[in-house]
Amino acid sequence: MKSEIVRVRLNEVEKKLFLEKAGVLKMTISDYIKYCCLINPPKGGFEREVEYK
Known part of the structure; x- marks a missing residue:
């Protein structure tokens, strides 16, 4: 379950631009x-790859 929030100021x-680019790929901005x-x-x-879990 997703419970963390990250805020970005734009x-x-x-x-x-985020809305347009995400829309082309049929994705949400997130x-x-x-x-x-x-x-x-x-x-x-x-320098190194970070493993995403």
Whole structure:
């Protein structure tokens, strides 16, 4: 069960971009952010992989 909340501050343009990009993939903003950060993170700069449970 999901019980943790993370708040992110965005301006109007950033929120609109998240809505558009998430919508293209038929995802919620929350699912889109998790996908981008956990499944398909930016390449480079990470010393080690972190296991997601």
